[in-house]
Amino acid sequence: MYLKEAISLPVDNPYLYQMIPKTWCFLFTLFVFYSTLVYIYSNPETQKTKVPKDVYAGMNIWQQKNCHTCHQLYGLGGYMGPDLTNMASDKTKGPAYMKVFIQYGTNKMPNFHLTETEVDQVIAFLKWVDKSGKTRVSPQSVHWTGTYIIN
Amino acid sequence: MSTLNRIFIKFALLLLFVALLIGVISSVAFLYPESFNNWLPFHMLRPMHTSAALFWIICGASGCICYFKNQQYPDDGLVKKLTTIFIVTWIAVIIAAFVNYAMGNFGGREYWEFPPYLNLPLLIGWLAITFLILRGFRKDTPAYEWMWMTGVVFFLITFTEQNLWQLSWFRESYIREVTVQWKANGSMVGAWNQMINGLSVYVLIRISGNEALGTSKKTYFLFFLGLFNLMFNWGHHVYNLPNANWMRGVAYAVSMTEWVILIIIIRGFRKKLDESRKLKHYLSYRFIMAAEFWLFANLFLALLMSIPALNRYTHGTHITVAHAMGTTIGINTMMLLAIIGYIFKANELSERLKKVIAFCIRFNNYSLAVFWLSLIIAGLIKGYIMVNQPDMDFNSLMKPVLPFIEAFAGAGFFVFLSLGIIVVIFLRIKVEKPNH
Numbered sequence: 282m283y284l285k286e287a288i289s290l291p292v293d294n295p296y297l298y299q300m301i302p303k304t305w306c307f308l309f310t311l312f313v314f315y316s317t318l319v320y321i322y323s324n325p326e327t328q329k330t331k332v333p334k335d336v337y338a339g340m341n342i343w344q345q346k347n348c349h350t351c352h353q354l355y356g357l358g359g360y361m362g363p364d365l366t367n368m369a370s371d372k373t374k375g376p377a378y379m380k381v382f383i384q385y386g387t388n389k390m391p392n393f394h395l396t397e398t399e400v401d402q403v404i405a406f407l408k409w410v411d412k413s414g415k416t417r418v419s420p421q422s423v424h425w426t427g428t429y430i431i432n
Numbered sequence: 433m434s435t436l437n438r439i440f441i442k443f444a445l446l447l448l449f450v451a452l453l454i455g456v457i458s459s460v461a462f463l464y465p466e467s468f469n470n471w472l473p474f475h476m477l478r479p480m481h482t483s484a485a486l487f488w489i490i491c492g493a494s495g496c497i498c499y500f501k502n503q504q505y506p507d508d509g510l511v512k513k514l515t516t517i518f519i520v521t522w523i524a525v526i527i528a529a530f531v532n533y534a535m536g537n538f539g540g541r542e543y544w545e546f547p548p549y550l551n552l553p554l555l556i557g558w559l560a561i562t563f564l565i566l567r568g569f570r571k572d573t574p575a576y577e578w579m580w581m582t583g584v585v586f587f588l589i590t591f592t593e594q595n596l597w598q599l600s601w602f603r604e605s606y607i608r609e610v611t612v613q614w615k616a617n618g619s620m621v622g623a624w625n626q627m628i629n630g631l632s633v634y635v636l637i638r639i640s641g642n643e644a645l646g647t648s649k650k651t652y653f654l655f656f657l658g659l660f661n662l663m664f665n666w667g668h669h670v671y672n673l674p675n676a677n678w679m680r681g682v683a684y685a686v687s688m689t690e691w692v693i694l695i696i697i698i699r700g701f702r703k704k705l706d707e708s709r710k711l712k713h714y715l716s717y718r719f720i721m722a723a724e725f726w727l728f729a730n731l732f733l734a735l736l737m738s739i740p741a742l743n744r745y746t747h748g749t750h751i752t753v754a755h756a757m758g759t760t761i762g763i764n765t766m767m768l769l770a771i772i773g774y775i776f777k778a779n780e781l782s783e784r785l786k787k788v789i790a791f792c793i794r795f796n797n798y799s800l801a802v803f804w805l806s807l808i809i810a811g812l813i814k815g816y817i818m819v820n821q822p823d824m825d826f827n828s829l830m831k832p833v834l835p836f837i838e839a840f841a842g843a844g845f846f847v848f849l850s851l852g853i854i855v856v857i858f859l860r861i862k863v864e865k866p867n868h
Binding site: 297298301302304305308311312315316319320322323324325331332337340341344345346347348349350351353354355356357358359360361362363364386388389390391409410413414415416417418423427428429430431432 | 462465466469473474475476478479538539540541542545571572578582593602603604605606607608610611612614615649652656659660663664669670671672673674675676677679680681682684739740741742744747748749750753814818819822826
């Protein structure tokens with residue numbers, strides 16, 4: 282009861298008032314520090330080699346043609362088409378299968394009239410994404426606390 | 433209010449209308465791609481819809497902040513200049529972005545699909561409003577000003593972060609590129625929530641006369657809790673990425689602090705009922721009540737989605753869409769309409785129009801409920817199949833999901849109708865010019 286009343290009172294104590302900017306600055310510093318850690322350590326061991334040019338070209342086509350509005354990579358993107366993260370290494374699908382879709386489209390997926398080279402670049406990009414990890418988390422990776430332990 | 437500021441807020445309302453209209457068309461294009469692919473394909477519609485929605489929220493919030501700031505400094509030339517720079521660049525760039533969309537020029541990433549060079553003038557415009565908000569900022573100012581300042585500053589930070597991919601170091605690793613993209617996106621939502629929450633506290637004080645709300649410990653506590661979550665609770669977007677395990681741990685732990693907000697809402701429920709009895713004759717208050725209901729529902733959903741073991745079923749499904757649209761329509765849009773309604777003096781409209789608006793708010797709530805639940809059910813079905821039958825082909829997977837997408841599209845039409853009517857009424861209000 283006391284706590285409830287105390288919480289709804291105004292911040293009249295000058296000491297508490299000083300705490301407001303201090304808390305803000307403290308949190309801000311923590312944020313800058315944490316962001317730096319995230320930038321550095323979000324790159325896992327698997328991707329240390331230099332990125333080939335055609336992968337970049339493919340990535341740009343992926344953005345320019347808005348493939349992400351219908352497809353997901355790592356579950357992120359639109360939901361009209363399937364997730365393409367691990368399609369290149371899928372034994373029943375793979376690059377040749379994907380190439381047909383990208384080159385000609387279907388009645389649901391538009392034909393983007395990409396040149397042969399452009400299609401190969403997109404595939405190179407998708408293969409590179411595929412190597413970076415798995416989009417589905419395996420049941421073994423789910424920890425009892427509810428989090429995942431991946432790697 | 434200055435003519436330019438009024439135009440800007442009406443421009444934001446127009447963006448809301450565009451977002452709703454294109455949203456309805458997109459949902460039909462999603463269901464029947466064969467009939468749309470040749471003339472209005474989904475990959476053209478979706479960027480228009482999401483960008484219009486995003487810009488509605490950011491322009492709506494910043495336009496209202498500009499208005500209140502200009503009210504505080506009526507004779508300050510610099511404030512006027514900064515407001516003008518911000519508004520003019522943003523209107524020009526947003527129009528340019530839509531022209532590019534219409535011509536099929538894309539090149540950005542999700543939600544920001546326009547050619548990336550347009551981000552530069554957007555950044556310059558936002559710097560202007562950042563200077564504006566920092567002008568005369570005092571440390572002992574009420575909580576709502578802290579919220580405006582925090583929202584504006586963090587929008588600047590996250591907007592810049594969202595563009596870091598243009599530096600090649602960030603693209604050398606796909607995992608880093610995606611992590612940073614969704615770190616920025618997640619925190620940006622927190623930034624506009626800060627702006628909007630600050631505005632709604634301000635308006636609530638104005639209509640209830642309860643000045644203490646601006647300096648109460650509870651308001652400051654919720655402000656800091658929000659800030660903490662803005663900074664560190666974005667990881668649920670990227671739980672499934674194989675990056676460092678501590679990143680997931682931090683995000684999971686921080687997100688669980690939001691249960692406190694849920695408990696505060698439940699405990700304050702009875703007081704809210706009393707308050708609503710007193711204030712319900714204010715049109716703005718009715719929008720705020722709707723927003724609070726949707727805040728409760730979406731917060732509960734978000735809390736569940738933030739547990740990785742459950743996120744396994746919800747990630748990459750329409751539950752994410754339910755959460756994104758539930759919050760942007762149910763919470764952000766309702767709050768912004770409350771604030772704009774206050775600024776435009778919607779309470780002085782004729783009784784008949786006020787009744788129409790009150791009816792539309794209620795009708796929107798019901799439509800949005802069907803809309804939201806359909807997406808959740810669609811997502812649950814998709815998530816269940818993806819986890820338990822990962823080898824099922826895509827078309828068979830979508831078959832049981834599609835009826836719920838149809839229900840969602842139908843309900844979406846009614847959301848468009850009810851909010852569309854409110855927008856049209858607001859756009860037609862003649863806001864008087866200041867008399868000096």
